[in-house]
Amino acid sequence: MKQKVLYIIMLWFTVVLTACDGDTVSDYLDIYPISDELALGMQLDSQIMANTQEYPILQNATANAYVRAIMDEILSSPKIKYLTQFNGYSIKIVNRDDIVNAFATPGGFIYVYSGLLKFVESKAELAAVLAHEIAHCERRHSTKAMTKQYGISLLTQLVLGSDPSAWESIAANLFTNGGMLYNSRENEYEADEYSFKYLQSTKYYAGAMIYFFNRCSSQSASKPSVFEQLLSTHPQDADRIAAVEKLIKNNNIAAPTEANLFSSDYATFKAKL
Ligand SMILES: [Zn+2]
Numbered sequence: 001m002k003q004k005v006l007y008i009i010m011l012w013f014t015v016v017l018t019a020c021d022g023d024t025v026s027d028y029l030d031i032y033p034i035s036d037e038l039a040l041g042m043q044l045d046s047q048i049m050a051n052t053q054e055y056p057i058l059q060n061a062t063a064n065a066y067v068r069a070i071m072d073e074i075l076s077s078p079k080i081k082y083l084t085q086f087n088g089y090s091i092k093i094v095n096r097d098d099i100v101n102a103f104a105t106p107g108g109f110i111y112v113y114s115g116l117l118k119f120v121e122s123k124a125e126l127a128a129v130l131a132h133e134i135a136h137c138e139r140r141h142s143t144k145a146m147t148k149q150y151g152i153s154l155l156t157q158l159v160l161g162s163d164p165s166a167w168e169s170i171a172a173n174l175f176t177n178g179g180m181l182y183n184s185r186e187n188e189y190e191a192d193e194y195s196f197k198y199l200q201s202t203k204y205y206a207g208a209m210i211y212f213f214n215r216c217s218s219q220s221a222s223k224p225s226v227f228e229q230l231l232s233t234h235p236q237d238a239d240r241i242a243a244v245e246k247l248i249k250n251n252n253i254a255a256p257t258e259a260n261l262f263s264s265d266y267a268t269f270k271a272k273l
Contacts, residue, residue: 032143032147032152032155034082034085035085036155036156036159037085037086037106037107037140037143038085038086038087038106038107038108039107039159040105040106040107040143040155040158040159041086041105041106041107041108041109042107042109043158043159043161044105044106044109045090045105045109048105048111055094055111056094056095056096057092057093057094057095058092058093058094058095058114060093060273062272063093063117063269063272063273064091064093066269067091067093067112067117067126067130068091070123070126070127070130071089071091071110071130071134073127073202073203073204074127074130074131074134074198074199074202075088075089075134076201076202077197077198077199077200077201077202078201079194079197079198079201080134080138080198081138082108082137082138083108086107086108086137087107087108088108089108089109089110089134089137090108090109090110091110091111091112091130092109092110092111092112093111093112093113093114093117094111094112094113094114095114096113096114096115097113097114097115097118098115098225098226099113099115099116099226099229099230100113100115100116100119100216100226100227100230101113101115101116101229101230102116102129102130102132102133103133104133104134104136104137104142105142106137106140106142106143106146107137108134108137109137110130110133110134110137112126112129112130112133114273115226116129116230117270117273118270118273119215120211120212120215120266121211121215121263121266121267122208122211122261122262122263122266123204123261123262123263123265123266123269124199124204124205124208124211124256124260124261124262125208125209125211125212125261125266126266127199127202127204127208128195128196128199128204128206128207128208128209128211128212129195129209129212131194131195131196131198131199132191132192132194132195132209133191134194134195134198135190135191135192135193135194135195135198136183136187136191138194139187139190139191139194141183141187141190141191143155144187145182145183145184145187182232185237185239185240188236188240189240189243192209192240192243192244192247193243193247195209196209196244196247196248196251200251200253203260204260204261204262205253205254205256205257205260205261206247206248206251206253207244207245207247207248207253207256208256208261209244210241210244210245210248213236213240213241213244214241216230216231216236217236217241
């Protein structure tokens with residue numbers, strides 16, 4: 001207990017000291033330990049797992065292994081920093097065909113909806129989405145957003161479990177504008193850029209995100225409810241598409257072919273889902 005109190009005082013003290021600087025959010029992140037980020041993610045994961053109505057997890061060993069193998073390829077990128085600290089990352093499939101989305105919580109917890117797995121048309125396209133979520137974790141985007149919205153003391157309380165009601169206040173608006181899983185446009189650009197960089201060292205076409213964007217654009221108008229969560233947590237616009245196109249153009253990567261898209265392999269997987 002004494003140690004916990006000391007820790008809170010230390011955090012408070014550091015916040016006061018750094019609050020004089022310009023970029024307070026980065027300063028908060030400097031003092032928010034990466035180990036706490038894993039602890040926070042673990043707690044949030046148990047909240048998510050307990051909500052089986054909203055997040056029913058798909059129990060399908062073949063599907064889990066298929067998605068996990070793609071994750072492992074991305075995570076072998078030399079640009080990944082927190083693989084060990086985040087316990088090797090976790091990936092779960094939320095069994096809801098009515099939602100096209102994926103999301104990440106602090107500490108390397110990634111969730112992908114079965115609706116997204118059925119929506120994408122190649123292994124490279126799915127890899128691009130997963131790499132984008134990994135980038136949100138690696139760049140600590142959720143922690144940054146939570147710090148901004150709730151302050152570091154609430155984050156500390158969540159980790160310490162000292163205030164159970166603290167969870168209630170954030171659980172209610174996880175996916176809403178400004179909530180912890182909402183990503184700013186700036187974070188989206190960054191996650192797209194890192195997704196591209198991670199994929200560059202894999203066998204997948206690094207620009208595959210463009211297929212996802214285009215398919216979303218062409219279908220979201222006719223099925224708004226399916227895309228509602230995706231578009232609220234991952235703001236998408238013409239500039240974002242243009243930014244990925246620019247990355248493709250400037251990085252001189254091999255053209256997309258079946259050898260780097262793996263669409264027929266994916267069609268076989270999808271047929272069994
Ligand atoms: Zn995103």
